[in-house]
Amino acid sequence: MTLTHDMTGDGPVAVLLHSTVCDRRMWDPQWRKLPAAGLRLVRCDFRGYGETPASDAPYSDADDVLRLLDALGVEQAALVGSSYGGRTALDIALRAPHRVTALALLCPGLPDQDESPELAAFDARETELFEADELEKAAELNARAWLGPEADTATTEAVRAMQLHAFRVQSAAAEEHDGAADFDVPSLAGLRTPALILSGAHDFPDFRACAIRTAELLPGAHHRELPWAGHLPSLERPAEITALLADFLTP
Template sequence: MVLLSHDMVGTGDTVVLLHSSVCDRRMWDPQWQSLLDAGYRVVRCDFRGYGQTPVPDAPNNNADDVRELLDALGIEQTAVVGSSYGGRVALEFAARWPNRVSALALLCAGSPHHEPTAELDTFDAEEEALVDADDLDGAVELNVRTWLGPDADDETRERVRGMQRHAYDVQLAAEGEYDQLEADCELSTITARTLIVSGKHDLDYFQQVAIDLADRLSDARHVQLPWGGHLPSLERPAETATLLKDFLNASS
């Protein structure tokens, strides 16, 4: 078993932060202290092949990895906050182990139950072409342009460049490439109170997912951010922290 690289600080109710596939656990730096100051025990981790967690040496499932981390830390129940791909993992986790999730916050999340749009397929093809051509700088810039909204400042854009480039370097240096194991899960099993956040400037796929999830989940509220791109926690950190704390406080 590979335990995900992680940080855990604080002594209150637990909040687990799951990162976007454009980033790693450092994307939560802007919210870290704010959540601690609000009295939460905060956990964040790197998925395999991101940050400080090595690439998988066999097919794996990220929701399983999160469960194994929480088991190792002795955490039986937690609020879960997921950004983008981390939101997709959070959805799966909450569906497969609903009793372990006290609250669920999804920031521009993906979903296993929603087919990619033409716009998302175009991005994937452009990124793949750049990586295949060994133009990693170009691929990084494509990601920064696509995933950060107009409110992101230069420092934030540079931060995302660093995290995305690190992910490319780690993943492309690996000898093997392993797919994620798919797990059967029904979103109807999710019982946690859920906050669904979308950005007006995000790709159409993620906006459609937000609407779909608000309809599918039994106790969900959808908030669209008129200023938001795909990574609101980095674009307006303080405002996103307040949004999360208000939701978590109401759930506790």
């Protein structure tokens, strides 16, 4: 399967990997601005999100992205990942470090992170609503939980709509498959890739801890916690995050 994707701009390639609360549309603000900084952008929908169908067999999101880059003739790229997209970016960098020029990770997750009571309570409520086929309520729960206090009504509605679409696609699938793959977290210390890691002060403690751990492990990492941000800072203050990414990704 080739992931549904878009390309725009000219110059060094940056691949935008979305959170599982959203799909590739979460990068709309950056999509309009980053090409002016001299970047060629690629964004894609993981399986079961946006316009990419759910999978009918086991798969790996990291392998899907690498195959997409092969199909596009892209040998090297910077990876920009939000939440699960950040975890997938790390997985790609471990599988093919020679292909990754930089990592920009926004509130990334790690496969071995213990779950906090706050996140466990959220997961339990989401599962309850999903299993009751209350998909609209589950999507609303996600939009409220993952956005920080500065998110406006339009942003909240956009996240709700993306999550609801994903829930509908995934609930209609004949069999559920998870594209996430575990990786050896301590092996991140062997990467020499420059990395910018952002976390949000209003995020779940799990992801704040993941950002700190990732920055400690990656030798070339710089971590910055954003005091105003929740879990999706690129949507909460898009202009500020776009400027940070442009500064990090361009010479």
